[in-house]
Amino acid sequence: MSKETLMIRDVPSEERPRERLVANGAASLSNHELLAIILRTGTRDSSVLQLANRLLQTFEGLRLLKDASLQEITSIKGIGEAKAVQIISALELGRRISQLKFEDRYVIRSPEDGANYVMEEMRFLTQEHFVCLYLNTKNQVLHKQTLFIGSLNTSIVHPREVVRP
Template identity: 75%
Template sequence: MNDYPIMIRDVPEEERPRERLINKGSHSLSNQELLAIILRTGTMNESVLQVAQRLLQHFEGLRLLKNASIEELTAIKGIGTAKAIQILASLELGQRIMQLHPDEKYAIRSPEEGANYVMEELRFLTQEHFVAAYLNTKNEVIHKQTVFIGSLNASIVHPREVFNEAIRRSANSVICFHNHPSGDPSPSREDIEVTKRLAESGRLLGIDLLDHIVIGDKQYVSLKEKGYI
């Protein structure tokens, strides 16, 4: 039995991650192979592919890896500070790209369009974020702002925090979003109370609350569709 590790140089050239990316495109690579390219080198006893696989196993895939700290990464054998920085920088760049929107204003005319607008920004967050999107008369987003971070509560998410900015921006309407870190977007009693309070305040000010959308992991619930607005 051969106990020597399989190094990248032992892998046929056409099967190496970099060559596969060049010849077949980045979409054809596994998470392990993409991570191996970022890491560049392995250790004396492991190939870079083996280190990449061990890293993914430790963090149970990309979801937990995304939130890893420098200290957590460097605690893993074969990951020094330089490699940890490369990993975190790559993940952050990918996250920022996912949050980009075209230069023209983004129009929200349905709950699905609203959910798509914030899904990649909110679905992986480990704390609840309450976000307001301010729209003009064409339902185009003119401003987006994180109003509150933490567990949702009607006494904490005050209407003035939402509608002061709407008045300042001369917004015609508002759509609110918040995420459930559990991944389940089913609205809680607090979610419903906050929604009703915001809708009532909006009516008094003449600024419609068009929807309050709860974001889960690739799922959403529109409280407008549920009849709470």
């Protein structure tokens, strides 16, 4: 271990991520501090904070990390299968929580309502997706279906594909 490696035990207790979360709430922590809490421990050569930073640097932040595979995450030095599974599980919980508001029948009264309904799921897609929302007579969403995934900027769908489901 090099002298410049600052282990979490060397950080004053009031500045450690877990203690700061308890004292100030989760919103007061940075992304790497939240990841450090999920990871729990570092390695012999890296503190958990350094490990979390390495993870964010490798995936250029949370945007690419959210889609990373188990193999991609475990390719980072210091992250084994157990830590990778914890990260993937936490990301999936976040994804599911972000979609909870739509579990009750979502009512669409305007194009903006439709966009809001699919925005979180579609925000970071890298290809065009043709998604249909099927509504009942009260404009409540009954079903959502991706009918076609196109190229970078086009998606060609025949009307019969929309009506068939």
